[in-house]
Amino acid sequence: MRTGCLLHVTEGDNCLQLQQAIISAVEGYGIPLYDPNFAEYPKNNRYVAIFGNSDNRKTGDWIEILYKGRPGNDVFQGSECKLSLGANIQILYANTGALANPQAKIIGVSYVYDAPQIILYQCTGALCQPGQPSLSRTVEISTSVTFIDVSDPPVGVEGQYPTVPARLPYDFFYPFTDAAPRQSAASLLVWVGSLLVILNSLL
Known part of the structure; x- marks a missing residue:
């Protein structure tokens, strides 16, 4: 999305004032002034909610x-103005939650x-009188918005099949073998083999 407006410029306008007017048109009013001592703008503490229903009492939601590239004081190019005439607002978002x-x-x-x-001030036409403060020209200021998707590719997750633990009592094969307390080695092998067959069929 792209939008813009026209700024009227006269020959006597100051370059710093023009650049500040452009920044105000792009960002809105109430922006901090450029600090030449630190060569930067102070923080203006502007935030954006990460969701549409973000709680303004939770700092993590903002x-x-x-x-x-916000312009500073280096706006003079000899006797001409060197201005930035717009900005691109880049919004990075990602899709989260359920697939x-x-x-x-x-x-x-x-x-x-x-x-x-x-920016050159050119006075043309029959009514042009250089130095007359009422003469002005228009400069277009543009602002565009770009939404950038930074989502990771979605990955489906499947649950694992549940496992059923099978535990049999020690005398489960009692009718097919000798008495449980007096099992011989052969009967014990039969009992273990049968148990392995049953467990294999269950798994």
């Missing part, structure tokens, strides 16, 4: 939005800003 009814879970969200480009 992930922080990352920003890549028959998977649920989409957001893994990460990142704003990836476009590469800076030089």
Whole structure:
């Protein structure tokens, strides 16, 4: 998905103010100002829920939005402005849960800003009077959203067949052998052989 808007630029506009206006149009208002001492933006503590019904009281249900290539103070190219005119919002998600009814879970969200480009103010036409503050031109600012599926291939899991333990009493073959307390070696072999045959048929 891609959307955009037009920003009116006049010849007297400051490059830093223009870049800040573009960032505000992309991210919304209330963004932190660039800190030249640390050469970075302070954290603005913006998060996205990983599920649609995430609890706002559970920190594990929310992930922080990352920003890549957010423009700083290096917006001057001589007497011209070198500005980033948009960003691509990349949303990484994965299908989790049951194989028959998977649920989409957001893994990460990142704003990836476009590469800076030089913006030239060109005054053309019969009404063009360089230096007049009322003259302006429009610059298009665009924002696109990309959903990236990072799911692992689904794997079906089957349960193991249950095993039935078979335990027979010590005198189970008593009618076919001598008295249980006085079994001979031959009768004991018959008893063991019969037991192995029965166990083999059960398994």
